[in-house]
Amino acid sequence: MTDSTRTNVADLLREAAAARPDAVAFIDAPTGREITWATLDSAVDAMAHGLRRHGLAAGDRVAVLLGNRIEFVATYFSTLRAGMVSLPLNTAYTEHEVGDLLARAGARLLVTDEVNEAVAVAAAALSGTEVVVVGDRSYEGIVRAGLRADAHVGDAEPTTTDPESTAVLLFTSGTSGPAKGAMLSHRALLANVAQLQQVELEPIVSADVVLLVLPLFHIYALNAVLGLSVAVGVTCVL
Secondary structure (H helix, E strand, C coil): CCCCCCCCCCHHHHHHHCCCCEEEEEECCCCCCEEEHHHHHHHHHHHHHHHHHHHCCCCCCCEEECCCCCHHHHHHHHHHHCCEEEECCCCCCCHHHHHHHHHHHHHEEEEECCCCCHHHHHHHHCCCCEEEEECCCCCCCCCCCCCCCCCCCCCCCCCCCCCEEEEEECCCCCCCCCEEEEEEHHHHHHHHHHHHHHCCCCCCCCCCCCCCCCCCCHHHHHHHHHHHHHHHHCCCEC
16 A cells, blocks of 8 residues: 555555564553554454444544543544544543533544543533443453444444544643634545655664553654554554
């Protein structure tokens, strides 16, 4: 697949899995868990089917309140592969801040973990958003609400993605007024990655190991670091 034929940011993951299936894609530093490109790609496929089986449709907003961990990566790419819109949220926000953004974005689902569960549940109650919680021992599965990456995929097919459709909805920090939602298309995010790959002195090469410290809910970490790392197929330490 070339830059011009990619239509979905999740295509980057598909390419990495085809090129380096058995290479380690991500390492969860606090737990030492590892996942290969092929395993991650399969998990993302299954999770994308699970989201659609759960009643979500293309264009629906799926919020993510997670720290830098494998579950964030899997949820992010499965949301995009399913044709839905990812809404990464700042894990330092209060329940009222999260609830406000969920309501304004019209989020159908909020994916969180045990660390952020209390804030997520309280925030979702304010906005009417459903919450699912990922488990520590199952990076590929959303263990509540019947969304499991190891569930039978069935005959549902991935949606065809319009590259001009919104991939990510990110809110500004609100330092100069109410937070504003920025709608980022698949084409724009892919163009950013392609630009980075055209830098004369390559920022990263496939033999590198990238330590991803910046929070993934921030666009620089999400696309200029994570997106580029997946495009190149490096190992990322979260």
